[in-house]
Amino acid sequence: MKKFFITTALLCTFGAAFAYFADLNGKWSGVLNAPDGNQYPLNYTLKADGDKLTGTGDSQQGSVELTKGAIKGDSLSFHIDVNGVDVINSGKYYTAGDSIGLTIDYQGFKMHTTLKRATDTK
Secondary structure (H helix, E strand, O other), X not given: OHHHHHHHHHHHHHHHHHHHHHOOOEEEEEEEEOOOOXXXXXXXXXXXXXXXXXXXXXXXXXXXXXXXXXXXXXEEEEEEEEOOEEEEEEXXXXXXXXXXXXXXXXXXXXXXXEEEEOOOOO
């Protein structure tokens, strides 16, 4: 009986975690305000699968695959290649505001931005 309850509790926990991060799936956008005054649009398509995060960073020049994507609790992280530079992205997913607070580490220089769920313009 104890084994049954433990198994049931684990399945419920996994189901709750999956449902929680199912909302992370989709298109996200924001703007990175660089210290030099330039603004860079950010567009990501994210897919959560358990504790793994995959997807793409999309721009007018094309798409780049996310690498080393991970999810732990409400935290997420991934790497993306920007012109040969490994850029580390880490942040928190906020379900209440449907946003992601993201810290971008570009060669040791850290910048912060907020991503919002992108609306379909079609």
